[in-house]
Amino acid sequence: MPKLGMEPIRKAALVKATIAEIGQAGTLDVTVSQIARRAGMSTALAHHYFGGKEQIFLAAMRHVLSIFGAEVRGALAVSEGPKARAEAIIRASFTAGNFRHDVISAWLNFYVLALTSPEAARLLRVYQRRLDSNLRHELRQLAPDAVDELTEGIAALIDGVYLRHALGSDGPTPARAVAPVLRFFRLALQERGL
Amino acid sequence: MPKLGMEPIRKAALVKATIAEIGQAGTLDVTVSQIARRAGMSTALAHHYFGGKEQIFLAAMRHVLSIFGAEVRGALAVSEGPKARAEAIIRASFTAGNFRHDVISAWLNFYVLALTSPEAARLLRVYQRRLDSNLRHELRQLAPDAVDELTEGIAALIDGVYLRHALGSDGPTPARAVAPVLRFFRLALQERGL
DNA sequence: TTTTGTTGATTGACGAGTCAATTAACTTCA
DNA sequence: TGAAGTTAATTGACTCGTCAATCAACAAAA
Numbered sequence: 001m002p003k004l005g006m007e008p009i010r011k012a013a014l015v016k017a018t019i020a021e022i023g024q025a026g027t028l029d030v031t032v033s034q035i036a037r038r039a040g041m042s043t044a045l046a047h048h049y050f051g052g053k054e055q056i057f058l059a060a061m062r063h064v065l066s067i068f069g070a071e072v073r074g075a076l077a078v079s080e081g082p083k084a085r086a087e088a089i090i091r092a093s094f095t096a097g098n099f100r101h102d103v104i105s106a107w108l109n110f111y112v113l114a115l116t117s118p119e120a121a122r123l124l125r126v127y128q129r130r131l132d133s134n135l136r137h138e139l140r141q142l143a144p145d146a147v148d149e150l151t152e153g154i155a156a157l158i159d160g161v162y163l164r165h166a167l168g169s170d171g172p173t174p175a176r177a178v179a180p181v182l183r184f185f186r187l188a189l190q191e192r193g194l
Numbered sequence: 195m196p197k198l199g200m201e202p203i204r205k206a207a208l209v210k211a212t213i214a215e216i217g218q219a220g221t222l223d224v225t226v227s228q229i230a231r232r233a234g235m236s237t238a239l240a241h242h243y244f245g246g247k248e249q250i251f252l253a254a255m256r257h258v259l260s261i262f263g264a265e266v267r268g269a270l271a272v273s274e275g276p277k278a279r280a281e282a283i284i285r286a287s288f289t290a291g292n293f294r295h296d297v298i299s300a301w302l303n304f305y306v307l308a309l310t311s312p313e314a315a316r317l318l319r320v321y322q323r324r325l326d327s328n329l330r331h332e333l334r335q336l337a338p339d340a341v342d343e344l345t346e347g348i349a350a351l352i353d354g355v356y357l358r359h360a361l362g363s364d365g366p367t368p369a370r371a372v373a374p375v376l377r378f379f380r381l382a383l384q385e386r387g388l
Numbered sequence: 389t390t391t392t393g394t395t396g397a398t399t400g401a402c403g404a405g406t407c408a409a410t411t412a413a414c415t416t417c418a
Numbered sequence: 419t420g421a422a423g424t425t426a427a428t429t430g431a432c433t434c435g436t437c438a439a440t441c442a443a444c445a446a447a448a
Contacts, residue, residue, distance in 0.1 A: 006426080006427060006428095026306070027306065027310065031403060043405085052404080105309055111361060114361055115299055116219070128358070128362075149377060152374050157351055160355070164353060180346050183343060183347070188381070225438085235395090236394070236395050236396075237437095237439085239393080242394080
């Protein structure tokens with residue numbers, strides 16, 4: 001049975017299983033053995049590859065973050081002009097994928113983890129900064145004198161709307177979620193005659 | 195030691211200890227015995243009064259929520275006119291108390307818990323609805339045709355800004371946090387010539 | 389003496405991490 | 419080519435710790 005080159009395959013399977021398991025449990029309170037079982041291997045092997053539970057979680061979070069980053073880059077690649085590009089960034093935060101139950105679970109638990117795990121806090125800051133600087137780059141070209149305000153407002157709105165929809169009683173509705181953010185953005189531009 | 199009428203005192207002590215303990219741990223992963231010890235009693239007694247761990251947490255959350263509700267009512271009581279009252283509601287979400295480390299911790303963990311505990315989800319919805327209807331009541335008098343948009347935007351902005359400041363690298367700064375929300379509010383009014 | 393308050397001790401379950409041992413695939417060199 | 423040696427993959431069984439919950443029993447008040 002032992003084939004060579006299994007490491008990346010197994011690691012990927014564990015990451016995927018971790019996200020699924022956290023999604024199903026709604027908590028970080030999932031056992032290594034649950035994760036390992038879902039990924040089709042023994043607990044010992046999970047430990048062998050990742051070293052410990054927290055490192056499994058962090059790998060899973062890095063994965064979610066990297067997908068998100070790719071989506072943003074993808075959206076930017078096909079958008080021209082600062083206004084369209086800013087809107088693309090906003091939209092990327094509200095794709096259907098980001099509203100999958102397990103992804104929501106991962107995000108919320110990630111926030112909590114960031115309260116205590118320095119490594120998680122670092123990762124989170126990377127995400128925040130990237131969103132910030134992406135937005136800022138476009139907004140500077142639209143309203144140089146109000147970049148800070150606008151960036152702060154839009155970034156916060158994104159997080160807030162996401163949170164409300166993720167936790168809302170009526171399930172997540174990606175399409176409806178973007179609306180308020182875009183409205184704010186356009187209102188702000190309009191006010192400046194753009 | 196056994197004095198009568200201990201129940202409310204013990205319960206209050208446990209609630210307070212729970213919040214403190216969650217704050218220190220940053221997680222809901224605190225043991226009943228840690229809580230009980232901090233509250234100055236045995237684990238058995240904690241179980242005796244609350245029945246179980248989850249019920250202790252929920253009591254703690256109800257407490258945080260009720261304090262928050264009281265603050266909003268207090269702020270409303272001294273504000274006249276829809277504009278001032280709306281601003282009062284906004285400001286109430288950003289009092290120093292809400293940015294205490296342990297309260298932040300409680301909130302984030304509460305969000306996570308709401309993903310799986312129906313009772314927690316119910317409580318959360320109570321909070322969300324109250325904020326919504328409070329805002330809506332004032333906004334209707336300012337801009338009847340845009341109540342929905344405005345309420346949604348402001349509520350989301352409150353949550354988002356709170357989240358960002360709670361998790362931001364530079365510690366929470368209540369004063370700076372309100373600014374973007376008030377800015378948005380005033381901008382929206384101004385746009386409507388109010 | 390019944391009710392309320394209180395605890396130490398115990399139980400039963402579960403979980404993270406470790407280890408020794410097994411298997412298969414690759415490598416080397418006689 | 420094929421025997422001997424090396425390394426990656428993999429696991430079952432085990433350790434050690436922890437924790438929620440229960441219980442039997444004691445103390446004080448009413």
